[in-house]
Amino acid sequence: MTRSHVNSSPPQGLPGKRPYRVRVWDLPTRLFHWLLVLLVTVSFVTGKLGGTAMQYHEWSGAAILVLVFFRVLWGFVGGMPSRFTTFMRGPRKVFDYARSLLGKGHAPYLGHNPMGAWSIVAMLTALLVQAGTGLFANDDILTEGPLFHLVSKDTSDWLTRIHHTNQNILIGLVALHLGAIVFYWVVKRENLIPAMITGHKQWHETVDAAEGSPWRALLLAAILAAVVYFVVY
Numbered sequence: 001m002t003r004s005h006v007n008s009s010p011p012q013g014l015p016g017k018r019p020y021r022v023r024v025w026d027l028p029t030r031l032f033h034w035l036l037v038l039l040v041t042v043s044f045v046t047g048k049l050g051g052t053a054m055q056y057h058e059w060s061g062a063a064i065l066v067l068v069f070f071r072v073l074w075g076f077v078g079g080m081p082s083r084f085t086t087f088m089r090g091p092r093k094v095f096d097y098a099r100s101l102l103g104k105g106h107a108p109y110l111g112h113n114p115m116g117a118w119s120i121v122a123m124l125t126a127l128l129v130q131a132g133t134g135l136f137a138n139d140d141i142l143t144e145g146p147l148f149h150l151v152s153k154d155t156s157d158w159l160t161r162i163h164h165t166n167q168n169i170l171i172g173l174v175a176l177h178l179g180a181i182v183f184y185w186v187v188k189r190e191n192l193i194p195a196m197i198t199g200h201k202q203w204h205e206t207v208d209a210a211e212g213s214p215w216r217a218l219l220l221a222a223i224l225a226a227v228v229y230f231v232v233y
Helices: 027-049 051-077 091-100 114-134 153-186 193-198 214-232
Strands: 020-023 200-203
Touching: 027 051, 027 153, 027 193, 027 214, 051 114, 051 214, 091 114, 114 153, 193 200
Parallel strands: none
Antiparallel strands: 020 200
16 A cells, blocks of 8 residues: 655556545644634724724634744644644745646645645745734824834834735735635646545555644643734733
């Protein structure tokens, strides 16, 4: 029985061969994903509502900061498909993969594909900028970020402009992410959502994919939450 790398793309399957149900995403990675979806939604809605809702906007931003730091560290100590070393690829691989999407020879990846890998990096970077600048931002009315007092008003205004501009970048990245999911589902007949819910995927062979320990993830998240709370509040 063959064993494959967690992020390799498959050869053409044998006719009539039943696929295996393999583990792709560990529980911490899945929880991170859906908590991030929830918190980004809360942040967007509360930011538009303003007023008293800005308190929740601030809290959700701090929580997003914890999640981003967690995902970066989990990319080194988490389950194998979640580690950066298993899915980050150079420009040539990204170009070859993008070109394959237009042809019939496209083969899916078990974990993140080369294009998806860089979209994750872009999303995490944009979220870090958004949550980080929000700590120092102000609206010139009632709301000031929890670390507003550490910088001058001019610096706060500059960071606020970045916060507002980066929001549009984030919206674009989210739209691109959703568009990619629809593209794979409709055009490539590959539904990516179930694996992020159940953690499993149908694959042509068995795979050795090291599980990320939920207890390690819980400890890491607790430490990061404590650090962010101590620094911010």
